[in-house]
Amino acid sequence: MFFLLNKPYLYCIGMILSVVVFNSTAYAITLQEAIAKAWQVDPARKAFTTDKEAEYNKADAAHSWFPGGPTLNGQYFDDHAIGSNQGYTTYQFGVSVPVWLPGQRDATIQEALSNNKVAIENLAVEKMLIGIRVLDAATEASLYKNQVMILEQEKEALLHIRKLSDSLYTHGEIASTDLDAIIAWLEDVERELATAQEQYINFRAMVQQLTLQDEVPDILMIDGQGLLRQNVKDLNLIVEHDPRMKLAQAVLSSAEATHERAKSSFMPAPQVGVMGIHEKQYGSPWNSRIGFEVSVPLPSEARNVPMQMDAVKKIASAEQLVVSSKRAIYAEYIKLRARFWASLKVVRHTTEKYNALENRLNSMAKAWSVGEVASIEFVRARHQALLARREKIAADIMWRSALLRILITGRRYP
Numbered sequence: 001m002f003f004l005l006n007k008p009y010l011y012c013i014g015m016i017l018s019v020v021v022f023n024s025t026a027y028a029i030t031l032q033e034a035i036a037k038a039w040q041v042d043p044a045r046k047a048f049t050t051d052k053e054a055e056y057n058k059a060d061a062a063h064s065w066f067p068g069g070p071t072l073n074g075q076y077f078d079d080h081a082i083g084s085n086q087g088y089t090t091y092q093f094g095v096s097v098p099v100w101l102p103g104q105r106d107a108t109i110q111e112a113l114s115n116n117k118v119a120i121e122n123l124a125v126e127k128m129l130i131g132i133r134v135l136d137a138a139t140e141a142s143l144y145k146n147q148v149m150i151l152e153q154e155k156e157a158l159l160h161i162r163k164l165s166d167s168l169y170t171h172g173e174i175a176s177t178d179l180d181a182i183i184a185w186l187e188d189v190e191r192e193l194a195t196a197q198e199q200y201i202n203f204r205a206m207v208q209q210l211t212l213q214d215e216v217p218d219i220l221m222i223d224g225q226g227l228l229r230q231n232v233k234d235l236n237l238i239v240e241h242d243p244r245m246k247l248a249q250a251v252l253s254s255a256e257a258t259h260e261r262a263k264s265s266f267m268p269a270p271q272v273g274v275m276g277i278h279e280k281q282y283g284s285p286w287n288s289r290i291g292f293e294v295s296v297p298l299p300s301e302a303r304n305v306p307m308q309m310d311a312v313k314k315i316a317s318a319e320q321l322v323v324s325s326k327r328a329i330y331a332e333y334i335k336l337r338a339r340f341w342a343s344l345k346v347v348r349h350t351t352e353k354y355n356a357l358e359n360r361l362n363s364m365a366k367a368w369s370v371g372e373v374a375s376i377e378f379v380r381a382r383h384q385a386l387l388a389r390r391e392k393i394a395a396d397i398m399w400r401s402a403l404l405r406i407l408i409t410g411r412r413y414p
Contacts, residue, residue: 029215031138031222031404035131038210044126052119059112062105067269068098077279089280096273096293104269107261114254121247128243130210131408134217137206139401142219144200146393151193154386158186158379165375178376185379219397222404235337238410239329248325252318259311266304271295329409336406343399350395354388361385 029037039045077090165182168174207216239245277289361381368378 029213029217031135031217031219034138034207034211034213034215034217035127035134035408037213038130038134039127041212042126042130045123048119048123048126052116052123055112055116055119059109059116062108062112066097067100067104067108070095070097071271071273091278092275094273094275094293096271096295098269098271101264101266101269104261104264107257107264111254111257111261114250114257117250118247118254121243121250124243125247128409132405134207134210135401135404135408137203137210138217139219139397141200141203141207141216142397143394144196144203145216145218146220146397147196147390148193148200150386150389150393151189151196154382155186155189155193157382158182158189161375161379162186168375174375178374181376182379185383219400219404220393222400235330235333238333238406239326241410242329242333243409244325245322245329248318248322252315252322255311255314255318259308259315262304262308262311265307267299268297268303270297333406333409336402336409340399340402340406343395343402347392347395347399350388350392354385354392357381357385357388 073094073096075090075092077088077092162182165174165179169176169179204216208214271294273293275291275293277287277291279287361384364373364378364381367373368375
């Protein structure tokens with residue numbers, strides 16, 4: 001026979017789900033804001049931005065009339081140094097500039113602009129990777145944050161149950177095995193709570209390392225209906241918009257531009273300029289002349305073939321990158337979409353399971369409050385309901401995370 005206390009009091013104890021706030025102030029930021037903050041402080045952003053500006057400046061510099069600066073030269077001849085008494089003195093000077101070969105300037109400009117595009121796409125890929133890192137860390141932090149909240153509530157409820165069970169055991173109304181089971185379950189919850197708190201702190205620190213902010217986004221706070229309205233069915237369209245695919249295509253364009261510049265640079269740049277000679281002999285008037293100078297280095301296979309072959313190899317490597325990137329990204333999206341749809345199914349099933357076990361727990365709580373159910377059975381019912389609740393919340397987080405990952409990699413930030 002079970003020891004009966006005040007029934008409403010016992011029923012309230014059986015249904016306790018105390019609201020425990022676990023660092024609620026740490027969830028005052030959205031995922032979009034967290035990604036933006038992480039991007040602002042990303043150290044790699046400055047390097048890629050510098051690359052982008054440098055290549056743009058190269059393209060701007062290539063609009064110059066000449067591919068290089070002028071060359072000044074001067075010569076002086078005097079026969080006194082060799083012991084001659086004729087008194088010959090000659091001053092010779094000149095200035096020349098290199099000139100563009102046909103199509104070379106346009107090819108140089110296009111190469112610099114292509115490299116600028118590569119730097120821009122590198123920035124996009126880095127932003128995508130930052131977004132994914134923030135999402136992954138925030139997803140894990142949200143999972144453990146909610147586990148902490150649930151376990152804190154379970155701990156509070158079990159403390160009350162143990163307190164009551166101690167009283168029941170003292171009056172001989174429950175067996176020592178039931179009391180030991182309740183104590184063991186409470187200790188197990190304490191252990192899981194400590195582990196969840198540690199993991200939450202770890203993943204929260206990862207988010208803070210990326211954003212340099214104390215706030216951590218909560219994935220469960222993202223509007224699920226708004227996410228479900230996003231189109232993630234056209235995989236080909238999504239793959240083409242993936243920053244990694246854009247980068248591979250930009251690398252190929254850059255390699256092709258390098259090849260065009262190599263073909264247009266079929267010989268060293270010719271030099272054109274003017275020269276002047278000013279000379280005299282002792283007792284004679286000055287003799288000055290001015291002339292035109294052209295210097296044309298001839299083409300050489302020893303120079304041109306290696307340069308063009310390097311460009312050809314660069315194109316082949318870039319084409320391989322485009323093909324392999326497209327296949328890998330396509331496969332990744334198939335997996336992500338499968339994970340997303342599977343997560344939605346898991347949400348439905350875990351919700352139904354949670355509702356069924358919660359209804360069972362309510363019935364068990366009422367029966368336990370009037371002494372119709374042993375404490376150990378009531379605790380087992382709570383344990384099953386607890387696991388179902390954790391599974392439901394985890395599924396709610398995971399389907400959001402899967403869809404958010406698809407959106408981020410497709411340049412559609414939440």
